[in-house]
Amino acid sequence: MIGYNCKYTPVEILACFDDYRLINNEAEHFDYSSQAMHSNVCSHIKAICEEIHRGDYDKLVFMNCCDSTRRLFDVAESKIKYKTILDLPIDNGACAVKRLKNDLLFLIKDLEAQTGKAFDAKEFLHNFSDKPIAFPNSKFILVLGANANGSLMNVIREAFQIPVINMTCSNNRCVSNENMSENDSLDELMEKYARALMAQTPCMRMSDTTSRKQLLNNENLAGIVYHTIKFCDYYCFEYTKLADSKTPILKIETDYTAQQLGQLSTRLEAFCETLNTENNAKIKMNKNGKYYAGIDSGSTSTELVIFDENKNIVKAVMVRTGANAQAGAQKALDEAQIGLDEIKTITATGYGRKNIDFANDDVTEITCHARGARFLYPEARYIIDIGGQDSKFITLDENGNVASFVMNDKCAAGTGRFLENMAKALEISMEQMANDGLKYSEDISISNMCTVFAESEVISLISENKKIADIIHGLNKSVAIKTKALASKALGADGVMMTGGVANNKGVVTELEKQLNTKIFISDKPEFCGAIGAGLFAVDSDR
Known part of the structure; x- marks a missing residue:
């Protein structure tokens, strides 16, 4: 089997000598490639390296697309019987075509020597199967x-x-x-x-x-x-x-x-x-129900908001999600003391939205936060949401619809989970964490945003007899600086709103207002914004 890496690879020639396949699978891990190559090499190249290491190929024909490809070619396993790398021109001028032609002639002679097969022009012409991609006549x-x-x-x-x-x-x-x-x-x-x-x-x-x-x-x-x-x-x-x-x-x-x-x-x-490309499939509803529910199933907590038909909030409940989104949602319903038979329709949002079987529909937290924010604060144009495991920045248009959004969902740094871990390291409650940072006397900076390294830095500051309030202030400032990078559009802007549990942390909000040079609106219960938006979608689905 011949493995190749690029659309410019002459696969029609390869087919004359052996089976061939584009090396293009994701990797389960980078154990081998991390030893064979630098850690900052392109992840795609490292995935190719892992696939080659599994032993699926005995020949390699590469185009030298980039420096990482050349490095991969250098470290390709010794058990590969044949490998070659062709120079890929950067244009289609006469000189570039001539150079590539010579490389193709060399490749043919090389493969003939390696396989003992003769190149057949008729077979070569028969190997062309590419067809132009057909674009649909619809969106x-x-x-x-x-x-x-x-x-x-x-x-x-x-x-x-x-x-x-x-x-x-x-x-x-x-x-x-x-x-x-x-x-x-x-x-x-x-x-x-x-x-x-x-x-x-x-x-x-x-x-x-x-x-x-x-x-x-x-x-x-x-x-x-x-x-x-x-x-x-x-x-x-x-x-x-x-x-x-x-x-x-x-x-x-x-x-x-x-x-x-x-x-x-x-x-x-x-x-x-x-x-707005969603299908308009009819949502199944409980015709005997009189309420509408929005459930925000997050990584840390689950929020439930119950609406009546006039979009009045009847109940709002928050519980710990636990290890199971379905169980967390059911626990919220039990605490609200409202049965499923009383609810006409339920819209779920949050990371666990797909795992709540009794929900009638699901909408992403991006869209739900936008809807909930506009309900709570009609002037909202920018939403900063810092949740348990991620942070988001959402820009709304003049009608309150999502115009754009950015997310940090690959690292817990700057999220609620980060602050929880720091509170544990300081051996204080989250309530104390939220308020004591405002009482600082020394402007400490925390250089590490990584949860692991920041904890080590906090321990070092404790050993230096730094005041707890000063350390909390440093943590709040580091969260604000990281959030500023995500929410740069809100610098000096009006209509900025913050949602999510971290919005209850007065120290973080104060530092973020300094970083963005603007006033941030915080509702009475900012953690319920996503569930409110989901509940409003549930009400609208019946109209």
């Missing part, structure tokens, strides 16, 4: 950027109810054998082939990428999901340009492991909700 989502494999595309497609077209890196390969003939000399055939390879939609490595703009010139394009890979810079440049276009765009970053795919669902579904 669709375009996936651009770095290579997106099948697992990632499945996650993306599950989030949308409209067609999703994969035009990332190696997935938009289209090479034609037009004007080629088995009567051509080998030199002529390879020159035409080299020209066809370089005529493809250019990747971001090419010197001239202007023709990529044609991908956006489709009236049915509803939005773009832009994929980047950790430690890969090429596609970050294109994203910066596309972000200024009128087409709605969502940037996602992966590290090419299976474990991180689940984290993307909230971002993708929220983006789908902003595009």
Whole structure:
């Protein structure tokens, strides 16, 4: 089996000598590649390294797309019987085509020597099977950027109810054998082939990428999901340009492991909700019910808000989520002393929204926080939500709809969980944590935002006899500085609102107001904002 890495790889030649396959699976871990390569090498390259290490390939044909690819080629296992790397030109000029042609001729001779098979021009021409990607005549989502494999595309497609077209890196390969003939000399055939390879939609490595703009010139394009890979810079440049276009765009970053795919669902579904591409399937309801419920199932707590038909809040309950979202939601209902038979419809939100069986519908926390914020504070234009395990910054349009959002969901630093861990290290309650930071006398700075290292720093400060209030102030300031980076659009702006349990921490709010140079609105119960939004969607679903 021949493994290859790039859409410019001459797979039609490879097929004349052996079976071939694009190396493009996510990795379960990076145990081997972490030893063989630098830790900051592109995650995609490390995933390829892991797949090669498993022993699925005995031959490798690579295009030298980048420095990381060249490093991978250098460390490829000794058990590989044959490996070669072809120089990839950066344009399709005459000199570049000639150079690639010569490399193709060399590859043919090399594979003939390795396999004992002779190159057959007729078989070669028969191996062309690429067809131009057909764009639908209805609204669709375009996936651009770095290579997106099948697992990632499945996650993306599950989030949308409209067609999703994969035009990332190696997935938009289209090479034609037009004007080629088995009567051509080998030199002529390879020159035409080299020209066809370089005529493809250019990747971001090419010197001239202007023709990529044609991908956006489709009236049915509803939005773009832009994929980047950790430690890969090429596609970050294109994203910066596309972000200024009128087409709605969502940037996602992966590290090419299976474990991180689940984290993307909230971002993708929220983006789908902003595009209004959802289907309008009728929600099943309990016709005998008289209330409407919104449940926000978070990582730390579960909030339940009960509405009547006039959108008056009847009850609001918060409980610890525990290890099971369904059990946490049921516990909230039990505490509210309202049975399922009394509720007409339930809308769930939060990380556990998909795991509450008795919910009639689910909406992402991005959309629900926007709806709840507008209900509590009609002037809201910017929402800062700091929850138990993530933080979000949501921008609303003049109608209160989500215009854009950014999330920090890969690290607990700067979230409620971070503050809880610091409170444990200081051996104080969360209530004391929320208030005592305002009583500081020394302006201490905490340099580490990582929960593990920050705890070590806090212990060091305790050993130096620093006052608890001063340490809390330092922690509050570090959370505010990290949040400022997420919420830079709110600098000096009006209509800023903060939601989530951390909004009850007066020290964090005070420091964040200093960092953003603006007044932040806090409702009476900021942790209920998501559940309120979900409850309002439940009421509206009956109209």
